[in-house]
Amino acid sequence: MNDFITVKSIVDENFQDYKKASMFIAFPKCDFKCFQELGLEISGCQNYEILKMPDIKIKIDKVFERYVKNPITEAVILGGLEPFFNFDEVYNLISYFRQKNCNDDFVIYTGYYPNEVENYIEKLKKFKNIIIKFGRFIPKSASVFDKILGVKLASKNQFAEKIS
Numbered sequence: 106m107n108d109f110i111t112v113k114s115i116v117d118e119n120f121q122d123y124k125k126a127s128m129f130i131a132f133p134k135c136d137f138k139c140f141q142e143l144g145l146e147i148s149g150c151q152n153y154e155i156l157k158m159p160d161i162k163i164k165i166d167k168v169f170e171r172y173v174k175n176p177i178t179e180a181v182i183l184g185g186l187e188p189f190f191n192f193d194e195v196y197n198l199i200s201y202f203r204q205k206n207c208n209d210d211f212v213i214y215t216g217y218y219p220n221e222v223e224n225y226i227e228k229l230k231k232f233k234n235i236i237i238k239f240g241r242f243i244p245k246s247a248s249v250f251d252k253i254l255g256v257k258l259a260s261k262n263q264f265a266e267k268i269s
Contacts, residue, residue: 108165110194113158113185115168118177122184123212124255126177130168131185132195133160139216139241149244151259152186165201173207184214192225199232212236212254212265219266230269238265 112130119129133155137147147153172178181202188195199211211234218239219226229235236253240263248257253265 107193107197109162110165110168110198111160111162111191113155113160115161115163115171117171117175119182122182122214122254122256123180123210125179125210127180127182127212128172128175128178129182129184130198131155131158132183132188132191133186134190135186135216136190139243142241143243145244150242155185165198168198169201169205169207172202173205180210180212182212182214187216188213189215189217189222189225196228199229199235203232208233210234210236212238214238216241226268233269234267235269236265236267238263240264
């Protein structure tokens with residue numbers, strides 16, 4: 106197991122992407138499929154500016170320490186660009202938390218649909234309390250309230266599922 110993850114940023118307290126106070130970890134890669142499939146310039150993506158941020162390599166145990174020392178947070182959100190582009194790191198991070206008996210919710214924000222990441226979903230099902238927000242961002246789409254996440258999602262085709 107690799108002891109490091111590469112991220113763009115870590116926000117210790119996030120209150121907008123999940124019903125629980127969460128640590129938000131922004132992952133560094135994406136193919137901007139949401140915009141490319143629609144024939145739009147990728148610079149229009151709300152996350153495009155994240156690309157310009159420097160990559161940060163951080164030890165998983167340091168992420169865990171930051172998380173458990175914060176009395177406010179109750180969940181970890183993996184988003185940023187596309188977490189599944191760094192699936193091994195996502196898996197190692199969740200695995201470390203579970204080995205340390207932290208079974209708090211992990212919420213993965215992905216632009217993929219379930220059928221596109223079935224192999225990842227199967228691997229993640231072994232862990233408790235995994236929620237995945239699926240679906241591409243569609244500009245100018247109506248937003249939708251997601252009951253699982255407890256927040257509005259940007260596009261009506263997006264939805265969350267608790268996979269374990």
